[in-house]
Amino acid sequence: MTPTDTTISNESGIAKRLFRYALTAKGTFITALILLAIGVAAELAGPFIAKTMIDEHILGIERPYYETTQVEGAAAYNGTYYKREDRFQLGETRGQEVRLVQSGRSFYFINEPVARVEGKRSFQDGVLTISYASEKQQYPAVPLSKEQLFEFYKPELPSIYKLVGLFLICLLISMITVFGRTYWLQSAANRVIQKLRTDVYAHIQRLPVNFFDNLPAGKVVSRITNDTEAVKDLFVAVLSNFSSGAVYITGVYIALFLLDVRLGLISLFVIPMLIVWTILYRKFATKYNTVIRSRLSEINAIINESIQGMAIIRVFRRQKATQEEFEALNADYMAHQNKMLNLNSFTTHNLVNVLRNISFVVVLWYFGSASLNGAGIVSIGVLYAFVDLLGRMFQPITGMVNQLAALDTSIVSAKRVFELMDETGEKVTDGGMPRYMGNVEFQDVSFAYKKDYVLKNISFEAKQGQTVALVGHTGSGKSSIINLLFRFYDPQKGTITIDGQPVTDIPKQWLRKHMGIVLQDPYLFTGTIASNVSLGDPSITREQVEQALRDVGADRLLAHLPQGFDEPVLEKGSTLSAGQRQLISFARALAFNPAILILDEATANIDTETEALIQDALEVLKRGRTTFIIAHRLSTIRSADQILVLHRGEIVEQGSHDELMELGGRYFKMYQLQQGSTASLPEGKETVGAAAHSKLAGGHV
Incomplete structure (x- = not known):
């Protein structure tokens, strides 16, 4: 398959998916399209009304007139009444035939039949000459004054007034339908984009955690906001212009063929030119728009990263480097925007004007000149209607061409959105499971994020109510064990069970429902203290929220706040201290009443006074739950039932604090180093301990 075939196939798939989304508001779209068709019909009626007015009532006075005795519907001239031939009733008597013929800007009265009015006309010395090809006819003629000419127009006035009224009615209908179609199309588009954006956000909630390791948050945000907004333009502006343009052009061609088949056939050249034009335009535009959308996503990502890390940027004086990185992306974005601008300038409105002018020149040169010199290929009314319709046809073409940029941007953006939605997400299983006891067992578990194993043959058992501490230097595998427990990842080897049931047999949502976590740097959401405890869970009452906060001692630290728990x-609790944020995080875990609790060095950022305050709360929090503690400060885990010492993905030591101290191994050395003493180190271990100390800078193990 060639690249072009692949592109066509991809766009076909994107179009089908967009069409399925459009079906979610099909009723509104159908209503808009019906109004569109009615509006086009009403608007295109205008040229036909004008044609009738010109041919039947303005230029129609050149038809044969006959003397009559009936005053109604007749014109008076020199004491005699004359009625046009098509105004006589069946059986009504006709008298002498007369004709009114125009030459230049004046009309002349000929008191006899005229064989042929088509041709070149001239008046001289009371004689009107009509020349056609090699023929020449001459008739005695009398010039008509304005008052006399108006007498012949008087019978036409009632019909002209009716046509003007009909034109105004069509204009009113067109105005109403334009409003209706615009409103319903935009209403439907808003509904479709609401559905698309909701689906994208819902899908993001199902994506595995490792997906976000490789895609910056700013790029994800860009796809949910900027790209879906660009897709909205497809339904609001592009669909509106293309659908109305297609209906309008179809209506114009029908009208052109009804007017004159030859004129309709000549006008067909516009369609293939428009198709070729669109293909060539999109060939270049898609390439530019792909880069533009990518750069916009990267700009959002760097802005998000800079805001999150503003303190670090300023402390390390990286403002200039960050600014240069941003300017490089912004410059590339502008360069491709300018390429799109040049492409649009060359290929949109200007080219439509060229096509329109060529069409007018051809039609007026061939048909108009013949009509004006009396050759009579088409009538003046038909020519006027045709020029009017042709001008109207290029209006929607201009609208469609001007929306080609938005069309291409929308397709590129839709592709990016659907690529995100095509990422494999976690299966969502409705329902739940009873709260499990929390007996956890790892059996010969090995795990690798990519190729190299970060956990090797891990085996241990944590029974309900026990506290298991995980210690080891950075990269030893502590966080990986927690990731496996939460099923953010699944191991390549071995089995993890809870209450004897393999975790891979339990839906992830059910498993996590009975787990809680307290992070070293807790994350708080925009809202209130109370909402950050309940996280909006309707099953957690206000009383439970307040009780959880009191149980962890938060009422004392938060008592000075003006609105208390409200x-x-x-964002991220920036106005609260580290201790206050940590207490709220503890209360959150307590309110959800998990069977398994993970504490990721939950007291590392707490001052000594606050730590003493929440030690009792920790005991309350751990009671009856299986608790895993990732420990950096070993003094906080002395009471743990089990301590697992990890080194390069393996459990090298396992036991209680006293057992490990008696063992005199790696844990013993780390503990002594943190206590600031090496006096009790076993003989010959000082060098190893000193090396370990370099890894423990800042209290990290």
């Missing part, structure tokens, strides 16, 4: 929390 105090607003800004």
Whole structure:
């Protein structure tokens, strides 16, 4: 398959998916399209009304007139009444035939039949000459004054007034339908984009955690906001212009063929030119728009990263480097935007004007000149209607061409959105399971994020109510064990069971429902303190929220806040101290009543006074639960039932604090180093301990 075939196939798939989304608001779209068809019909009626007015009532006075005795519907001239031939009733008597013929800007009265009015006309010395090819006819003629000419127009006025009224009615219908179609199309588009954006966000909630390791948050945000907004333009502007344009052009061609088949056939050249034009335009535009959308996504990513890390940027004086990185992306974005601008300038409105002018020149040169010199290929009314319709046809073409940029941007953006939605997500299983006891067992578990194993043959058992501490230097595998427990990842080898049941047999949502976590740097959401405890879970009452906060001692640390537990929390809890944020995180875990609790060095950022305050709360929090503690400060885990010492993905020591101290191994050395003493180290271990100390800078193990 060639690249072009692949592109066509991809766009076909994107179009089908967009069409399925459009079906979610099909009723509104159908209503808009019906209004569109009615509006086009009403608008295109205008040229036909004008044609009738010109041919039947303005230029129609050149038809034969006959003397009559009936005053109604007749014109008076020199004391005699004359009625046009098509105004006589059946059986009504006709008298002498007369004709009114125009030459230049004046009309002349000929008191006899005229064989042929088509041709070149001239008046001189009371004689009107009509020349056609090699023929020449002459008739005695009398010039008509304005008052006399108006007498012949008087019978036409009622019909002209009716046509003007009909034109105004069509104009009113067109105005109403334009409003209706615009409103319903945009309403349907908003509904479709709401559905698309909701689906994208819901899918993000199902994506595995490792997906976000490789895609910056700013790029994800860009796809949910900027790209879906660009897709909205497809339904609002592009669909509106293309659908109305297609209906309008179809209506114009029908009208052109009804007017004159020859004129309709000549006008067909516009369609293939428009198709070729669109293909060539999109060949270049897609390439530019792909880069533009990618750069916009990268710009969002760097802005998000800079805001999150503003303190680090300023402390290490990286403002200039960050600014240069941003400017490089922004410059490339602008360069491709300018390429799109040049492409649009060359290929949109200007080219439509060229096509329109060529069409007008051809039609007016061939048909108009013949009509004006009396050759009579088409009537003046038909020519006027045709020029009017042709001008109207290029209006939607201009609208369609001007939307080609938005069309291509929308397709590129839709592709990016659907690529995100095509990422494999976690299966969502409705329902739940009873709260399990929390007996956890790892059996010969080995795990690798990519190729190299970060956990090797891990085996241990944690019974309900026990506290298991995980210690070891950075990269030893502590966090990987927790990731496996939460099923953010599944091991390549071995089995993890809870209450004897393999975790891979339990739906992830059910498994996590009875797990809680307290992070070293807890994450708080915008809202209030109370909402950050319940996280909006309707099963957690206000009383439970307040009780959880009191149980962890938060009522004492948060008592000074003006609104108490309803105090607003800004993004990430930036207005609260580390201790306050940690207490709220503890209360959150307590309110959800998990069977398995993970504490990721939950007291590392707490001052000594606050730590003493929550030690009792920790005991309350751990009671009856299986608790895993990732420990950096070993003094906080002395009471743990089990301590697992990890080194390069393996459990090298296992036991209680006292057992490991008696063992005198790696744990013993780490503990002594953190206590600031090497006096009790076994003989010959000082060098190893000193090396370990370099890894423990800042208290990290």
